[in-house]
Amino acid sequence: MTRSRLDPPLSGLPPFKLVQMTLPVGGTVQRYLWQQADGKRHVYDTNDQYPARVGQPLTVLCGDTVTVRVKDMQPGMWLDPTCRACAVELASVLGWSEDEIAQMVARWDEATK
Numbered sequence: 001m002t003r004s005r006l007d008p009p010l011s012g013l014p015p016f017k018l019v020q021m022t023l024p025v026g027g028t029v030q031r032y033l034w035q036q037a038d039g040k041r042h043v044y045d046t047n048d049q050y051p052a053r054v055g056q057p058l059t060v061l062c063g064d065t066v067t068v069r070v071k072d073m074q075p076g077m078w079l080d081p082t083c084r085a086c087a088v089e090l091a092s093v094l095g096w097s098e099d100e101i102a103q104m105v106a107r108w109d110e111a112t113k
């Protein structure tokens, strides 16, 4: 089966389209950034808090308040699963259609059965 941009990540980074839309561009801080904390990779709004700091509470899009640890700041070590609620919320605020979001969730469910 051919993988699509809506397929869930096999490991490592969040879904491709979501990664692409959160990369820093031209030295400005992107509105939404991924951050691993408390066992998941969440998304936070840089308008509310920036940057995420070790040991300080961070409110993320799914509504949780998480705490970033030193291990969460190590490049290449974001091995925790993506927070699905954050991914869905991010897709929504970035303007994905309900259909695209539903496809992402369905494929995610299928891959994690």
Ligand SMILES: [Zn+2]
Binding pocket: 040, 041, 042, 043, 060, 061, 062, 063, 064, 083, 084, 085, 086
């Ligand atoms: Zn989350």
